[in-house]
Amino acid sequence: MELNIPADVPGEKSKKLFKLKNEFIPQGISTTHPIFVKKASGPFLEDVDGNIYIDFCSGISTINVGHCHPKIVNAIKKQSEKFTHTCFMVVPYEQYVELAIKLSEITPNGVDMTVFFNSGAEAVENAIKIARYYTKKSSIITFSNAFHGRTLLTMALTSKVEPYKLGFGPFISEIYRVPYAYCYRCQFNLEYPDCGLACVEYLRKSLGIEIPLDVAALIVEPVQGEGGVL
Numbered sequence: 001m002e003l004n005i006p007a008d009v010p011g012e013k014s015k016k017l018f019k020l021k022n023e024f025i026p027q028g029i030s031t032t033h034p035i036f037v038k039k040a041s042g043p044f045l046e047d048v049d050g051n052i053y054i055d056f057c058s059g060i061s062t063i064n065v066g067h068c069h070p071k072i073v074n075a076i077k078k079q080s081e082k083f084t085h086t087c088f089m090v091v092p093y094e095q096y097v098e099l100a101i102k103l104s105e106i107t108p109n110g111v112d113m114t115v116f117f118n119s120g121a122e123a124v125e126n127a128i129k130i131a132r133y134y135t136k137k138s139s140i141i142t143f144s145n146a147f148h149g150r151t152l153l154t155m156a157l158t159s160k161v162e163p164y165k166l167g168f169g170p171f172i173s174e175i176y177r178v179p180y181a182y183c184y185r186c187q188f189n190l191e192y193p194d195c196g197l198a199c200v201e202y203l204r205k206s207l208g209i210e211i212p213l214d215v216a217a218l219i220v221e222p223v224q225g226e227g228g229v230l
């Protein structure tokens with residue numbers, strides 16, 4: 001695929017598909033870009049009108065090896081020729097166990113078990129369930145600017161009201177939000193390192209006062225994505 005400079009974006013075919021999208025798909029499924037993709041390869045993406053772009057979005061950073069990497073395409077082909085779906089909880093299969101073993105080998109000691117989920121939100125929901133069940137505690141600490149998904153629990157953990165939360169409340173309780181370590185726009189108007197880590201101090205002082213001591217989990221994005229790539 002070779003890069004070309006789009007003359008007319010969105011082109012006629014994308015425009016036609018957007019009209020149909022608006023007719024048959026609810027508006028909750030909003031889209032960021034004004035084009036429909038036809039195919040993609042490595043870093044390139046071609047729209048239905050033949051315009052070719054560099055894809056800096058890459059499935060919200062989930063396609064780290066680029067689009068349609070031959071090894072991944074072959075693995076999908078090989079597996080789909082054997083069987084596509086049984087539901088592991090109904091009829092288990094070796095590949096699930098094999099991948100769990102591989103992950104335990106490359107993760108730090110003590111992280112030895114894996115469960116797979118279908119989406120980020122489902123993984124977060126289950127992490128919270130596991131933390132609450134295991135600790136027998138209920139408080140969850142989350143951060144300003146956080147994004148954890150679009151399901152009801154993960155929206156409660158998410159920070160921004162618009163466009164994610166407006167109109168969907170009430171949300172699950174026992175969720176406590178504290179300032180994120182956002183040095184560029186510090187919520188305490190201080191500068192690192194003179195701040196003395198005011199955000200950490202705030203969290204420390206809130207424990208047992210604003211945040212009950214029965215903390216089951218603290219959930220944090222090491223790099224916030226939706227929050228502004230912080």
Ligand SMILES: Cc1ncc(COP(=O)(O)O)c(C=O)c1O
Binds near residue numbers: 118221
């Ligand atoms: C940090 C973080 N957590 C959770 C999610 C939710 O993932 P999904 O859209 O797969 O449910 C996202 C999605 O962008 C995310 O960026």
